[in-house]
Amino acid sequence: MESGKGRNDTLYECEGMQKRKKLLDSLGGLPEGAVEVKNSEWLYMLEEETRNSLAIEGYFASEKELRAIISGKHTGAEILDYYSTAGSIYDLALQYLREGQTIFDLPLVRHIHSELFREARDRERGIFRKGKIIIKGAKVHPPEADVEQYMRCLVEIVRSLRGNTGAIPFLARFHVLFESIHPFADGNGRAGRILMNYLAISLGLPPFVIKGLSPVDRDEYYDALEKSDTGFHEVFPPPDTEKLLSSLEAGDFSGLEKMLCRSSIHSLNRVIAAMAGKIEELLPLADLAEEMKVQPATLRKWIERDKMVAVMKNGKLYSSKRLVF
Numbered sequence: 001m002e003s004g005k006g007r008n009d010t011l012y013e014c015e016g017m018q019k020r021k022k023l024l025d026s027l028g029g030l031p032e033g034a035v036e037v038k039n040s041e042w043l044y045m046l047e048e049e050t051r052n053s054l055a056i057e058g059y060f061a062s063e064k065e066l067r068a069i070i071s072g073k074h075t076g077a078e079i080l081d082y083y084s085t086a087g088s089i090y091d092l093a094l095q096y097l098r099e100g101q102t103i104f105d106l107p108l109v110r111h112i113h114s115e116l117f118r119e120a121r122d123r124e125r126g127i128f129r130k131g132k133i134i135i136k137g138a139k140v141h142p143p144e145a146d147v148e149q150y151m152r153c154l155v156e157i158v159r160s161l162r163g164n165t166g167a168i169p170f171l172a173r174f175h176v177l178f179e180s181i182h183p184f185a186d187g188n189g190r191a192g193r194i195l196m197n198y199l200a201i202s203l204g205l206p207p208f209v210i211k212g213l214s215p216v217d218r219d220e221y222y223d224a225l226e227k228s229d230t231g232f233h234e235v236f237p238p239p240d241t242e243k244l245l246s247s248l249e250a251g252d253f254s255g256l257e258k259m260l261c262r263s264s265i266h267s268l269n270r271v272i273a274a275m276a277g278k279i280e281e282l283l284p285l286a287d288l289a290e291e292m293k294v295q296p297a298t299l300r301k302w303i304e305r306d307k308m309v310a311v312m313k314n315g316k317l318y319s320s321k322r323l324v325f
Contacts, residue, residue, distance in 0.1 A: 013261035014168055016306050019325050020268035021167075021205065023309070027275040027322075030097060030204050041274040042206075045267055046090070049209045050083045053193050056212035056221060077119035085115040086194050086207075093201035102202040104158050106151055112198075113184050113191045129185045139226060139233040142182040149239040150181045156241050158199070167203045168264070171196055172256045176228045177248055180236075206267040208260060224255035272323065273311040282318040285310070292321060 024030070051066055059078050061069065069076040070083055089112060096103055114126030128147040135142065143150055154177055161170045178192040197207035211217035231250030237243040273282060289296040302308035302324065303317070310319040 013258050013265065017168065017261040017264045017268065019306075020265060020272060020309065023323070023325065024268060024272050024275065025204065027272065027279070030094060030201065030206065030271070041270045043087075045207060045209060045270060046083065046087055049193075049197070049207055050079060050086060052209055052212040052217075053086075053190060054079055054082055054212075056193075056210070056218055057189050060213075081116050081118050081120075082190055082194075084118075085112060086197070088115070089194055089198050090201055090207060093198045097202055097204065102162065102199075104162075104199065104202075105155055106148070108198075109151065109183070109191070109195065112194055113187055116187050116190050116194075123187075124185060128183045133182055133185065135179075135182060137222065138229075140180050140182075140229050141232070141236060142180060143236045143239070146239050147181065147183050150244075151183050153239050153241045153244055154178060154181060157245060160241075162199070162202075167200070167205060168257050168260050169253065171200055171203075172228065172253045172260055173248055174199060176225060176251060176253070176256070177244065179225060180229050180232045200264075205264055206271045208263040209266055210259065210263050220255075220259065224259050227252045227254075228256045269309050269311060272309050273318070273320075276320045276322045279322065280320060282311070282313075282320050285317045285319065288319055288321070 047063070047066055047070075051061055051063070054061070059076075061076065061079055065074060065076070066079060066083075068074040069079050110126035110128075117123040117125045128151065130145075130147070132144045133142055154174075157177065158174055161173060165173070175192055175196045178195065179188060182188045184191065193208075193210065200206070200208060210221055212221060228251040230252065231247035237247045276282065283291065285296050285299050289299050292299075299308060299310075299319065300317075303310050303319075307325050308319060309323040309325075310317045312318075
């Protein structure tokens with residue numbers, strides 16, 4: 001998607017996300033939609049997220065290798081644990097969404113970390129660290145003590161921001177604060193991204209797929225985090241919600257928010273197309289153009305200008321009249 005000339009890129013990306021969220025809601029939203037597509041698009045997104053999230057931390061697998069690990073044909077504890085944990089936690093988030101609830105507490109955080117290391121016998125699963133930790137390559141110096149108290153503050157902040165802040169600003173701030181506290185001895189990136197997606201689903205958004213397969217993608221992600229967490233670079237504030245919020249707001253979140261919006265658009269496109277396909281068959285652009293009595297080039301322009309959602313299948317773009325904004 002190309003941004004309009006002279007427009008703020010972050011604003012443009014997030015406007016695109018908001019348009020898609022409204023379209024998804026008009027098609028039934030995630031509660032019914034995710035169940036209906038869980039054997040196709042939903043699981044594909046889970047596989048894609050698993051590959052990218054683990055690549056950010058140096059664990060690489062091709063699509064073929066990932067599916068071999070999931071099916072039990074190959075071993076890969078980190079990959080299998082992430083895939084299983086994310087799938088289970090996202091299903092839980094969907095169940096809560098259907099009931100109109102959002103549960104976010106320390107048992108959930110500990111459980112996610114514990115499940116991420118289910119196959120690891122030499123790790124402290126679900127236990128908050130004690131003592132100093134250094135984040136390689138980062139300027140943040142996480143607190144050395146009172147980690148549990150910091151996490152209790154995080155829970156309070158999540159509950160406060162969730163209902164009073166836009167989805168993307170809220171999720172960006174959660175992610176930065178969690179990673180800055182760095183509550184576990186290992187696995188903080190994986191746990192933080194799963195928790196962020198759990199909260200995204202609670203807001204009716206599909207999981208983010210933050211790209212991490214290439215060095216450029218990983219550098220963009222780490223750079224966005226570093227610009228967002230500047231309030232924690234010099235001195236980490238005490239475990240007090242107001243002081244933590246003040247330090248959090250010292251960061252520049254524009255890059256991270258843009259990345260999250262772009263990731264959300266990617267996921268929303270797939271779920272929206274799958275939902276629309278349950279109502280009527282998606283058509284190749286040439287066939288759809290004939291039905292709508294316009295030129296195929298016109299539909300391509302609409303897609304380029306973010307006026308229409310389309311998905312690629314077998315080398316062709318498919319869409320529907322329902323997917324025009």
